[in-house]
Amino acid sequence: MFCKNDKKNINQHQLSDKINPLTIVGLILLFSVILTVGEQSQYLFSLIFVLGLLSLFSIKKAFRTICSLLIVWGLIYLLKPHLGNVLIGSIYTMLLIVLKFAPLFILGRVLSSYSSSHLIAAFRKIGVDGGIGIGITVFFRFIPEISIRMKEINNGMKIRGFKASIFKPIRTFELYFVPLMYKCIDISDTLTCSIISKGIEYDGKKTSFHEVKITFIDISMIVGGMILLGASLWKIF
Amino acid sequence: MENILEAEIKSFHYGEDLILKNLKMSVKKGEIVVLTGLSGCGKTTLLRLLNGLIPYFYDGDLDGEIKILGKDITAYKKGELAKYIGNVFQNPKDQFFCDVVEDEIALVGENLGLDRDTLKEKVEKAMDLLGISHISKKSIFELSGGERQKVAIAGTLIYDTDIIFFDEPSSSLDYDSIKHFSEILLRLKAMGKTIIIAEHRLYYLKEIFSRLIYIKDGTICDIFPNGSLSNDKCKELELRTLNERELISEKELIVAKSYIKVNKACIHQGKRTLIEELTFELGKSEIMGVIGSNGIGKSTLAKALCGLSEKYLDVSYGQKQRERLKNSYCVLQDVDAQIFLDTVENELIFCKDKNSESDLEKIREYLKDTDLWHKKTNHPQKLSGGQKQRLAIITSFLSGRKLIILDEPTSGLDYKSMKIMSDLMTEKAKEIPIIIITHDLELLFKTCHSVLMLGDKDYKKISVKGNEALIMDFMDKKGNLLKEKNYVK
Numbered sequence A: 001m002f003c004k005n006d007k008k009n010i011n012q013h014q015l016s017d018k019i020n021p022l023t024i025v026g027l028i029l030l031f032s033v034i035l036t037v038g039e040q041s042q043y044l045f046s047l048i049f050v051l052g053l054l055s056l057f058s059i060k061k062a063f064r065t066i067c068s069l070l071i072v073w074g075l076i077y078l079l080k081p082h083l084g085n086v087l088i089g090s091i092y093t094m095l096l097i098v099l100k101f102a103p104l105f106i107l108g109r110v111l112s113s114y115s116s117s118h119l120i121a122a123f124r125k126i127g128v129d130g131g132i133g134i135g136i137t138v139f140f141r142f143i144p145e146i147s148i149r150m151k152e153i154n155n156g157m158k159i160r161g162f163k164a165s166i167f168k169p170i171r172t173f174e175l176y177f178v179p180l181m182y183k184c185i186d187i188s189d190t191l192t193c194s195i196i197s198k199g200i201e202y203d204g205k206k207t208s209f210h211e212v213k214i215t216f217i218d219i220s221m222i223v224g225g226m227i228l229l230g231a232s233l234w235k236i237f
Numbered sequence B: 001m002e003n004i005l006e007a008e009i010k011s012f013h014y015g016e017d018l019i020l021k022n023l024k025m026s027v028k029k030g031e032i033v034v035l036t037g038l039s040g041c042g043k044t045t046l047l048r049l050l051n052g053l054i055p056y057f058y059d060g061d062l063d064g065e066i067k068i069l070g071k072d073i074t075a076y077k078k079g080e081l082a083k084y085i086g087n088v089f090q091n092p093k094d095q096f097f098c099d100v101v102e103d104e105i106a107l108v109g110e111n112l113g114l115d116r117d118t119l120k121e122k123v124e125k126a127m128d129l130l131g132i133s134h135i136s137k138k139s140i141f142e143l144s145g146g147e148r149q150k151v152a153i154a155g156t157l158i159y160d161t162d163i164i165f166f167d168e169p170s171s172s173l174d175y176d177s178i179k180h181f182s183e184i185l186l187r188l189k190a191m192g193k194t195i196i197i198a199e200h201r202l203y204y205l206k207e208i209f210s211r212l213i214y215i216k217d218g219t220i221c222d223i224f225p226n227g228s229l230s231n232d233k234c235k236e237l238e239l240r241t242l243n244e245r246e247l248i249s250e251k252e253l254i255v256a257k258s259y260i261k262v263n264k265a266c267i268h269q270g271k272r273t274l275i276e277e278l279t280f281e282l283g284k285s286e287i288m289g290v291i292g293s294n295g296i297g298k299s300t301l302a303k304a305l306c307g308l309s310e311k312y313l314d315v316s317y318g319q320k321q322r323e324r325l326k327n328s329y330c331v332l333q334d335v336d337a338q339i340f341l342d343t344v345e346n347e348l349i350f351c352k353d354k355n356s357e358s359d360l361e362k363i364r365e366y367l368k369d370t371d372l373w374h375k376k377t378n379h380p381q382k383l384s385g386g387q388k389q390r391l392a393i394i395t396s397f398l399s400g401r402k403l404i405i406l407d408e409p410t411s412g413l414d415y416k417s418m419k420i421m422s423d424l425m426t427e428k429a430k431e432i433p434i435i436i437i438t439h440d441l442e443l444l445f446k447t448c449h450s451v452l453m454l455g456d457k458d459y460k461k462i463s464v465k466g467n468e469a470l471i472m473d474f475m476d477k478k479g480n481l482l483k484e485k486n487y488v489k
Helices: A006-018 A021-037 A040-057 A059-082 A086-100 A102-112 A116-125 A131-160 A169-197 A216-236 B043-050 B101-111 B116-130 B145-156 B175-190 B231-236 B298-305 B321-327 B344-349 B357-369 B385-397 B415-428 B441-447 B468-477 B480-484
Strands: B003-014 B017-028 B032-036 B061-068 B085-088 B163-167 B194-198 B211-216 B219-225 B258-269 B272-283 B287-291 B328-331 B403-407 B434-437 B450-454 B459-463
Touching (some): A021 A102, A040 A059, A040 A102, A040 A216, A059 A102, A086 A102, A102 A131, A116 A131, A131 A169, A169 B085, B003 B194, B017 B043, B017 B194, B032 B043, B043 B061, B043 B163, B085 B145, B101 B116, B101 B145, B145 B175, B175 B194, B175 B468, B258 B298, B272 B298, B287 B441, B287 B468, B298 B403, B321 B328, B328 B385, B344 B357, B357 B415, B385 B403, B385 B415, B415 B434, B434 B441, B441 B468, B450 B468
Parallel strands (some): B032 B211, B085 B163, B163 B194, B287 B434, B328 B403
Antiparallel strands (some): B003 B061, B211 B219, B258 B272, B450 B459
């Protein structure tokens, strides 16, 4: 279920019921191989497919992602003639990696749109009830938390008079990273206490508040992904 | 009546530190028991022992026995205690595993294997009981403190748990939410629930607790059945007040030349205008409290005044955002985000580019006054919540800015720590004005000369002295009162 915006809830609620979050996890695994061994045509197909998928969940997010990708592509184009410089070369390579694996990041974004309850229900359905399922769910639970904390740290830095600077990357990283890590440890401490006291370790039968099914759409998407993977591997051998 | 909970603790150690000793208590079904005492007295540890988090999550050596429903707590299977015990932690936001309200409430039922239809029914019933059905699909990140707490309480009702533990439940609530919370406690009591609350604030519990257990130095010092604890006794034990209506201001209004001027400031949150045309002045040694219900715009006002938001404001210490950032200092509610350096002393030394000997002497003095001297070489992020709050506040005092704004500086602090903070603020206000955003009336009456009351559509700045009853009424009835009564400055 999606609750970021009440107006969009109906549409998104239906989508989350139609597409199993495990399908997205499966696509992430398939695409990570496709993007590593595949050619440009498979890359473009993957990119268009995941952007289409993202737009089904949130047109605003899809539009923003397309804009970001265009900026990255533009920067790569601008930096290409100056590859002799070590700094420019490393920035160029970093941007190229971002662009190359963009479909995976986009799929991650789609997965983060599912509620924790949906994710855990999907993992329970396939018998993954322990550390892996909870770990992945907690990871996605932390994403909005981290962006909220980053804003707070940013405000804290402004008040204290500390400035982030690309010319002092280690200092800047330290300023953000230290309070963020301590906060995350603090939250994870409370969160662990909370889920233990809510019986997450209980050894009996477990149920799910939401019904998570594998539908025709899920099967089609996985089969499509596998065909694309087959095509990528076939080109190699 | 049968004992639902029994504890006999000969000793409990964290490493080599003795935390609890010679402690014996029992709780009967349907009782509301309050555990109180100064910070560090051992009440949180006791709560963790009673709810089973020690030894399941936290380590420690216990010599003794704890029984829940007549059975030794260690004899329960992993996770089984969730059937009998519910917990509401100090900061409900951090305890939520799911990001949607109804999912979070259902979590305990999912873990304990309630079938879907029963679960849906129970979730709806719990939400109905607490009046939160309208937010069932909302994200937990969008909820107010009071709503979050109701969600956490609803979660404890899914499996009909007998015992509910609350750890400092009022620390993240505004005055009105605390009032609602005490009503919820009464409803839970009527349902036959046994409630154990670790808490500093006592005024909202005075009518409803069955027994108040006073803990000092890791052991039970006194037990007060309802009606036997007086406000004078609270003062003697350095506890928070039992009766806020008896509080009187300790500060006279300072009639001094205006030092800070805010003229027709409009405060926005996104596109929404929260406060319109706010005008006030502050004298050089004035401490002004800001009160009003949650969501009225108090914290947003603080951010605007210190230059974190609002590009342009007509204020005397800097109209542009950058000028305000340079000339004012705001201690935010979450002080963790304002602590950056590797030791407590460095945190204070780096307030200035160069420290003179008198600056260093001032730092030493502050560290001693705030009981942080022995922690000066510790990592500041490893301090307790109250210690971090004190550190952030003395950092603001050393910043050398023209105005200091403190957002909820005493939430979750015991009386003794609150008094230390109040004395420090009073001392600092001899140099520069301070604005305190607070729901803590004990702090307000002890520290502030004036108060800015923010209502729904209006605001008023008045002297605290002589207006105690009006301020209490405003806190009780909130914004409407401003229209009903004509306040006299």
